Amino acid sequence: MARRVVKVYPRFERLWHWTQMVMIMVLMFTGFGLNGLHSLLPFGPAVMLHTIAALVLLAIWIFATFWLFTTGTWRQFVPQLEGLFKMARFYAYGVFRGEEPPYRKVFWRKHNPLQALTYFGLKVVVFPAIWGSGLLYLTYNFWAADEGSTFALYVVANIHLLAAYVIAAFVITHVYLLTIGHGFRSHVRPMVTGYDCIDLTPEQEAYLETNEPGRLMPKEG
Amino acid sequence: MNRVFATILSLGLIAGGAGFAIAESNPATPVPPPAPARSISSATADHTKFDILKKPFASGPEVTEACVSCHTEADDQIMHSIHFEWKYASDSGQMLGKSQVINAFCGNVAGNEPRCTSCHAGYGWDDMSKTAEQAGAVPDCLVCHDRSGQYTKTATGAGHPPLAPVKPGTKTITGAAAWPVDLSKAAQSVGMPGRDNCGNCHFYGGGGDNVKHGDLSSALYAPPKEVDVHMSPDGLNFTCSTCHVEDKHNWAGSRYDTVAKDMVGRGKPGAIRTAATCESCHDTNPHPLNIKGVKLNDHTDKLACQTCHIPEFARGGVATKTYWDWSTAGRMGADGKPMHEANYVQSDGKELHTYLSTKGDFKWGEDVVPHYAWFNGHVEYATGEEIDPTAPVEVNRVNGTPGGVDSRIWPFKRMEGRQAYDTDSNKLAYSHVWGPTTDTAFWTNFDWPKAIEAGMKAAGQPYSGNFDFVETEMYWPITHMVAPASDALDCAACHAQDGRLDGMAAVYMPGTNPRSPAGLLGLALVVLTLLGVGLHIALRIIGGRKGGTDHG
Numbered sequence: 001m002a003r004r005v006v007k008v009y010p011r012f013e014r015l016w017h018w019t020q021m022v023m024i025m026v027l028m029f030t031g032f033g034l035n036g037l038h039s040l041l042p043f044g045p046a047v048m049l050h051t052i053a054a055l056v057l058l059a060i061w062i063f064a065t066f067w068l069f070t071t072g073t074w075r076q077f078v079p080q081l082e083g084l085f086k087m088a089r090f091y092a093y094g095v096f097r098g099e100e101p102p103y104r105k106v107f108w109r110k111h112n113p114l115q116a117l118t119y120f121g122l123k124v125v126v127f128p129a130i131w132g133s134g135l136l137y138l139t140y141n142f143w144a145a146d147e148g149s150t151f152a153l154y155v156v157a158n159i160h161l162l163a164a165y166v167i168a169a170f171v172i173t174h175v176y177l178l179t180i181g182h183g184f185r186s187h188v189r190p191m192v193t194g195y196d197c198i199d200l201t202p203e204q205e206a207y208l209e210t211n212e213p214g215r216l217m218p219k220e221g
Numbered sequence: 222m223n224r225v226f227a228t229i230l231s232l233g234l235i236a237g238g239a240g241f242a243i244a245e246s247n248p249a250t251p252v253p254p255p256a257p258a259r260s261i262s263s264a265t266a267d268h269t270k271f272d273i274l275k276k277p278f279a280s281g282p283e284v285t286e287a288c289v290s291c292h293t294e295a296d297d298q299i300m301h302s303i304h305f306e307w308k309y310a311s312d313s314g315q316m317l318g319k320s321q322v323i324n325a326f327c328g329n330v331a332g333n334e335p336r337c338t339s340c341h342a343g344y345g346w347d348d349m350s351k352t353a354e355q356a357g358a359v360p361d362c363l364v365c366h367d368r369s370g371q372y373t374k375t376a377t378g379a380g381h382p383p384l385a386p387v388k389p390g391t392k393t394i395t396g397a398a399a400w401p402v403d404l405s406k407a408a409q410s411v412g413m414p415g416r417d418n419c420g421n422c423h424f425y426g427g428g429g430d431n432v433k434h435g436d437l438s439s440a441l442y443a444p445p446k447e448v449d450v451h452m453s454p455d456g457l458n459f460t461c462s463t464c465h466v467e468d469k470h471n472w473a474g475s476r477y478d479t480v481a482k483d484m485v486g487r488g489k490p491g492a493i494r495t496a497a498t499c500e501s502c503h504d505t506n507p508h509p510l511n512i513k514g515v516k517l518n519d520h521t522d523k524l525a526c527q528t529c530h531i532p533e534f535a536r537g538g539v540a541t542k543t544y545w546d547w548s549t550a551g552r553m554g555a556d557g558k559p560m561h562e563a564n565y566v567q568s569d570g571k572e573l574h575t576y577l578s579t580k581g582d583f584k585w586g587e588d589v590v591p592h593y594a595w596f597n598g599h600v601e602y603a604t605g606e607e608i609d610p611t612a613p614v615e616v617n618r619v620n621g622t623p624g625g626v627d628s629r630i631w632p633f634k635r636m637e638g639r640q641a642y643d644t645d646s647n648k649l650a651y652s653h654v655w656g657p658t659t660d661t662a663f664w665t666n667f668d669w670p671k672a673i674e675a676g677m678k679a680a681g682q683p684y685s686g687n688f689d690f691v692e693t694e695m696y697w698p699i700t701h702m703v704a705p706a707s708d709a710l711d712c713a714a715c716h717a718q719d720g721r722l723d724g725m726a727a728v729y730m731p732g733t734n735p736r737s738p739a740g741l742l743g744l745a746l747v748v749l750t751l752l753g754v755g756l757h758i759a760l761r762i763i764g765g766r767k768g769g770t771d772h773g
Contacts, residue, residue: 036718036735043712043732044513051512091757096764140519141506146626149522153729158739165743169750176754180761 005217133160251398253371278404298470304342325695326427332653332679369410435634436701440537448537481598544584545638548690591632595621624727645685651676
């Protein structure tokens with residue numbers, strides 16, 4: 001087992017992540033404005049910006065979904081029970097006592113179990129909820145029935161709003177957790193440069209050195 | 222400003238709402254308005270070449286006789302139209318129309334005929350207890366088809382025009398000092414109706430310029446684009462009948478039975494639709510298919526076009542009457558004579574009456590924000606119904622189901638006031654107000670008991686002899702004075718807390734209530750997350766460690 005600096009986030013994944021970040025920020029800012037929480041943007045332009053940001057995000061998501069499945073990266077996001085409790089215990093208790101985290105990144109698992117479960121929940125429940133409700137919201141005219149469409153819109157809008165608040169809570173937690181451990185900068189850096197320090201088995205190391213040398217930083221020293 | 226407009230406006234304002242019991246001296250010879258601009262006509266007949274129209278006419282009916290000698294079915298058609306019958310059999314089962322209902326303005330036609338029927342599309346309907354036909358009224362072709370501009374009707378002549386010699390003090394239906402009409406000139410000028418033909422009656426309903434409708438005023442003779450994008454000579458230069466299309470002298474577009482939600486739109490290519498709806502030209506998804514337009518089209522199932530595109534009514538410098546309290550009428554001045562107060566200053570500086578001994582107290586409004594309500598196009602009147610005098614009475618009820626298939630949210634002018642009712646039968650009372658020679662007319666004798674008794678008698682209604690005044694409301698759909706698209710209502714006019722449609726049932730409007738149940742739940746989630754993060758930070762500080770995870 002060797003610690004090596006490996007490119008874990010290919011260019012597309014980083015582009016996806018940061019596009020998503022910007023768009024989610026735009027969507028949250030405009031969306032909460034449309035909901036009436038603030039009035040920093042006029043309503044009409046805010047609607048259009050919200051729609052455009054959503055369409056951009058939708059496009060990048062279509063690419064991301066395709067990428068996740070064609071590259072097999074989707075496996076990274078499958079939740080696992082193993083180590084989940086330990087991770088939760090660490091965040092809730094161990095971290096305050098200066099314990100070492102019970103998880104180390106490996107080549108095919110760049111997320112800790114709790115992280116993977118969170119992302120899985122987002123991808124399977126929250127994102128579909130906000131996308132589904134958002135698209136229904138956007139296409140109201142195409143499905144609105146003669147009667148009952150006001151109630152349907154009420155349901156759609158409230159699902160959209162609740163999902164948005166869940167995402168807001170996720171963003172807060174996500175950014176906060178970056179401060180735990182090696183610090184904010186070192187946690188953000190891999191998503192910028194693509195490279196992170198992970199454990200490689202001798203076989204993985206040999207494979208990468210032979211077949212994908214570009215994904216490995218030269219050993220230090 | 223256009224000269225025609227200015228002339229008509231000033232003439233209208235001089236006497237508009239002045240009360241016709243008050244005689245005014247007019248030393249200058251009254252001058253008719255100039256002929257309106259001739260529209261391009263593709264007609265195959267030039268009416269100046271017809272010998273029958275070249276002769277001198279002694280009366281209006283003589284002109285009609287000449288007209289129908291060629292237009293053999295025209296009189297039959299017009300005599301079966303609401304313009305002549307003043308009757309409308311509503312889908313609700315009520316018999317409506319001017320001849321039937323009590324409104325919140327001058328009240329009722331019955332008993333006040335020669336004054337009220339001055340705007341009848343006929344000559345000589347002086348008894349409302351008979352139909353116009355039974356009363357021997359003859360259709361008036363010229364009031365709609367005169368294009369010489371100098372045809373008019375006297376204000377109190379049951380539809381007849383002022384003819385030479387005109388008695389000094391005579392007024393026209395627009396309140397101007399009357400001039401002698403040249404019937405032969407009018408007969409030879411005939412063409413399709415212009416804005417002036419319709420406006421000379423419809424702009425002056427209720428006794429003066431824009432008094433009644435709020436969206437129909439002399440400003441529409443030649444409006445600037447920002448007042449009416451369709452009717453402006455700088456814009457589309459529509460006449461009324463461009464939208465109010467006609468079939469056998471019956472016009473589309475009715476205040477009694479409105480097409481509140483047009484699901485047909487333009488219809489099939491080339492198909493004729495006798496509908497005066499916005500959709501009959503603009504279709505049911507009128508906004509362009511872009512990112513903005515698609516969202517705006519989402520509104521068309523619940524909102525009438527007028528709701529956004531007529532942001533305010535009584536625009537263009539002519540105020541509308543918004544309140545009329547009949548109960549205060551009859552108060553005399555210090556000299557014991559009828560008096561007036563004029564405490565409302567219109568944007569052009571003109572002072573409008575706020576009190577008249579003949580009519581009571583008024584309030585006025587310009588650029589008025591409409592009242593909004595769900596509307597399915599059906600209106601019912603309280604006329605003849607038992608009312609609840611402890612609450613404001615809706616003189617006309619605007620029907621509509623919130624969220625209903627047939628209904629949309631429409632803008633209305635809400636007229637308020639106080640009117641007489643029979644305290645025994647709890648029914649709105651008819652009153653006899655106009656009648657210079659009677660001893661019962663209110664505007665002559667200022668005696669309510671007599672005026673109501675005479676009004677009830679004229680309307681053929683039983684009367685207990687006891688009356689009082691009740692608060693009333695009346696609703697007028699707002700559909701004219703469509704602003705240019707750039708002046709349409711801003712989203713935030715409704716999509717905001719306490720917006721224009723605040724409290725409206727059966728609409729979901731984002732932006733109106735961030736603290737809805739779902740909103741509060743979401744906010745609670747975010748607050749709890751922040752508290753959790755804060756607690757976590759505090760515990761980490763107390764623990765004195767940064768933590769050492771390799772979280773990625």
